[in-house]
Amino acid sequence: MRVMLQGEAYPDPYLELLRVGVEHREVAEAVVVTLVMDGVLVTGTVISASAWEDLYFRQVGEADYYGLRKVVREVIGHLDQAAEDGRRRRAPDPRFLHLKDVTVRSGRTARRLPAWRGPIAAVSGWSLGEPDER
Structure with missing residues (x-):
């Protein structure tokens, strides 16, 4: 409301x-x-926003835009680790x-x-x- x-x-x-x-x-x-x-x-x-972010990272990682695949994998790893540690991603x-x-x-x-x-x-x-x- x-x-x-x-x-x-x-x-x-x-x-x-x-x-x-x-x-x-x-x-x-x-x-x-x-x-x-x-x-x-x-x-x-x-x-x-988090579902869109997952799709975005997957697209960038699969297409390897300008060699970003390695960076995307690292970012996803950090996000996954944060989730496992109980921390939230930033607010949408x-x-x-x-x-x-x-x-x-x-x-x-x-x-x-x-x-x-x-x-x-x-x-x-x-x-x-x-x-x-x-």
């Missing part, structure tokens, strides 16, 4: 409720949203929304992405679900 009352701190309190709910595991994992950002439609399943950044199994539509073009991270403040409109393919 506090999120709903804070006004300008959160551009859209209802979208923020989805983000917070996923971070606290109170929202079902299969919440699909379609976002409008600069005239582009972004559709995907809302995930937590509330400015960003994270999606998986994403489709980005611009005009007649649609592209699939495994994961996506974008600023909530850039969302000009959104809806639960995905658009009809017709």
Whole structure:
């Protein structure tokens, strides 16, 4: 409820409720949203920041961007060790929304992405679900 009352701190309190709910595991994992950002439609399943981070590290590690595979493995090792020691990862950044199994539509073009991270403040409109393919 506090999120709903804070006004300008959160551009859209209802979208923020989805983000917070996923971070606290109170929202079902299969919440699909379609976002409008600069005239582009972004559709995907809302995930937590830590789930997105895991996907990100996996992608970077598998592709070996600029020789980062070794660095990524070290970072993952430190994160895993911290989790085993009972320490939390840093708090999720509330400015960003994270999606998986994403489709980005611009005009007649649609592209699939495994994961996506974008600023909530850039969302000009959104809806639960995905658009009809017709």
